[in-house]
Amino acid sequence: MNGRKAFRGMAPEGYRIRMMEPGEAERLRAIDAAADRLLIEAGHIPDTGPTPIERFVPFLLAHEVFVAEAKGGEAVGFAAAADLADLTKDPAASGCYWLSGLGVDPAHGRRGLGSALLASVVERAGWFFHRAVGLSTARGLPIGEAFYAQRRFVAVDEADLTPALRQRRDVEWPAGAPDGSRIVMVRWL
Incomplete structure (x- = not known):
């Protein structure tokens, strides 16, 4: 199944989900920066500007990247x-598919694209027999913790974090974000 057909029917009308194609890094970086504005405006992270392209491209290459595409x-x-084991180099973390980033251009927000992208990630995790999908997100924000909780993700108590989960949360903790502002969440498959 090719990247343009794998997630047929999962996106809202007028959009589709596919895998990333060559040459899209700069556009995805712009989407990431626009989505970060919401966290900046909520006071969750300071405004440090967009991720430099020389850091963003290796991030993309270390992941499977799902893309929401508009008509045209x-x-x-x-x-x-x-896979969390690949990201942390911890074989004990195998079986958890880790969502390292999710962003929607605010001009296309509130149409179900974030939910469709998340559903595609969960679907892909199931194809490869992962037991769970995990992520770290902003604690207490509707665009963070509440969004994922509505989609069957549960918070992992600090005392229950495995070394791999703690490591990913700490790696993804935005510079300048207040202590305790990140939460790890898991959806069991």
Whole structure:
């Protein structure tokens, strides 16, 4: 199944989900920066500008990247996920598919694209017999913890974090974000 057909019917009308194609890094970086504005405006992270392209491209290459595409082919959202064991170099973490990033261009927000991208990640995790999908997100924000909780993700108590889960949460903790502002969540498959 090719990247343009794998997730047929999972996106809202007028959009589709596919895998990333060559040459999209700059557009996905722009989407990431636009999505970060929501966290900046919520006071969750300071405004440090967009991720430099020389850091963003290796991030993309370390993940499977799902893209939400509008009619006409323009990327308007993306999700980046990989096996937690690959990201942490901890074989004990195998079986958890980790969502490292999810962003939708605010001009296309509130249409179900974030949910469709997330559903695609969960679907892909099931194809490869992962037991769970995990992520870290903003604690207490509707665009963070509440969004994922509505989609069957549960918070992992700090005392129950495995070394791999703690490591990913800490790696993804935005510079300047307040202590305790990140939460790890898991959806069991």
